[in-house]
Amino acid sequence: MSITDNEFSATRRLVLKGAGTIALAGLGVIGFDPRQAFAAANDKYPEEAFKQKSEADAVKLLYGRTAELSDKVKMDAPEIAENGAVVPVSVSTTLTDVTSIAFLVSENPNALIASYKIPAGTIPSVANRIKMAKTSNVIVIVEAGGKLYSATKEVKVTVGGCGG
Structure with missing residues (x-):
């Protein structure tokens, strides 16, 4: 079974998108809410x-x-x-x-x-x-x-x- 250029391109795009999402989540960018961070510091x-x-x-x-x-x-x-x-x-x-x-x-x-x-x-x-x-x-x-x-x-x- 061989992979065509279009199939490889879509797969590469998905891998890069997934890696970017994981990196941003690791940095805390995705889902960051300053109010939650404030509450997490033992304050409301x-x-x-x-x-x-x-x-x-x-x-x-x-x-x-x-x-x-x-x-x-x-x-x-x-x-x-x-x-x-x-x-x-x-x-x-x-x-x-x-x-x-x-x-x-x-x-x-x-x-x-x-x-x-x-x-x-x-x-x-x-x-x-x-x-x-x-x-x-x-x-x-x-x-x-x-x-x-x-x-x-x-x-x-x-x-x-x-x-x-």
Whole structure:
């Protein structure tokens, strides 16, 4: 029995396709869901907190308590953002035992913008570019030593980012 060129070509294609699939599966590319990876790290993805309209509700769902203002939380954000679609915001802190940092914007359609888990031994500093619908307070929450600390700054937006 002999194999024609067309039969060999189809067989080669199937072997290469199968090998590629196995390689991607080995790398974890196929079926990768960041929410499952987050849950696998002994934490649950805070989906409901990201759906909240008010910052108070988002913080309550995310942490279950309120934060106190602290001068140990340093937020860097512009006073005026010429484009609300890309507003640079960063936070750093001198607090020890920081376990998470969250960014909120009170006048956005959804208040919680980002939430970061900070692994032990990591420098507690995060920078992000956020979207802002309009002039609003930007709030940063830092969880350290089982307590919540915050910093707030008003950022004036001249061109809307979230639907404006």
